[in-house]
Every structure is written in structure tokens, then in C-alpha cells.
Amino acid sequence: MSHRPAEFRAFFAYYNAIMNKESGNLSKADKELIIVATSIVNKCPYCVVAHSALHRIYSKNPALADQVMVNWKMADLSARELAMLEFALAVCRAENITEEHFQKLEDQGFDQEDAWDIGIISAFFAMSNRIAHFTDMHPNPEFFTMGRVPREKEKTKSS
Numbered sequence: 001m002s003h004r005p006a007e008f009r010a011f012f013a014y015y016n017a018i019m020n021k022e023s024g025n026l027s028k029a030d031k032e033l034i035i036v037a038t039s040i041v042n043k044c045p046y047c048v049v050a051h052s053a054l055h056r057i058y059s060k061n062p063a064l065a066d067q068v069m070v071n072w073k074m075a076d077l078s079a080r081e082l083a084m085l086e087f088a089l090a091v092c093r094a095e096n097i098t099e100e101h102f103q104k105l106e107d108q109g110f111d112q113e114d115a116w117d118i119g120i121i122s123a124f125f126a127m128s129n130r131i132a133h134f135t136d137m138h139p140n141p142e143f144f145t146m147g148r149v150p151r152e153k154e155k156t157k158s159s
Helices: 005-019 028-041 045-059 064-074 079-092 099-107 112-134
Strands: none
Touching (some): 028 079, 079 099, 099 112
16 A cells, blocks of 8 residues: 555554544454454455454453454354454444344443444455455464464563
């Protein structure tokens, strides 16, 4: 995207607006899990691997994103996470969103603003997945181990 600077800036401005906002009931780990699930449906290896790494870091759970990658319906998700992903994937698959979708979210403590956040993250990353596909993006090798193995602490020189 860098060969079109205006599009690059707009893309990352919107990314920052939805991913780094201070309000709402979605944690950083929640947002990354939505991205992982959306990116799996859209078969985007770059986003699955990169955002699984971020989920592992934010959640401190090295296994959940991998479980979601294999079969999100069998993953060790809380009822809250399950409702969140069901809604996100309905948006991702362009299903008709019904009052039942919103009710399931509300039953798990989400409000209308949270529903918007879940839906917009899924929709934005569906687009992002398509961009990663046509630009042939590949995950950095470091993403595969991030959040799985302890980082080596920098060695300090003794005087």
C-alpha cells in the first residue's frame, strides 16, 4: 500500500480508530481474536499468523488462538467469547444480521456500541484480508513463535 501514500494513511488511520480506541468493552485480546477468526474464514495466512501472535501476547494464553484456527466451535471459549465470534463471523460471511444476533451479545454483557465494534473489526479485516491476498503478503517468521516462548532478556554488559 505504500506506493499509494494517501490510501496507506487512510487505511492505518481507520485501523488506529477501531483498534486503539479507549472506550468500549472489548479488550485488545478480544479484538485480536475477532481478527483471527475473520482471517481464518477468509483464508488469509498473513493475518491469521500475525494476529494470533498478538492474541497470545495480549491474552497470555498460548493455545486459544490455535484452537480457534483449527475449529473455533470446539475451542475453549467463554460464553462471552463465543457470542462475540458468532457475531463477528456472521458479519464476515455477510449473513443477515438479526435481532437474535444482538440479543446473544446483550446476554453476554455487550451493548450496541460493542456490537458495532465487533462488526466493524470483522468487516475491516475482511477487506484487509483481501489486500493481503492480492499483495501476496507472507507472515514474518518471528510471528510463529511470538507469545509461545519466553523472550530472551537483553544481556547487560557488566562494568
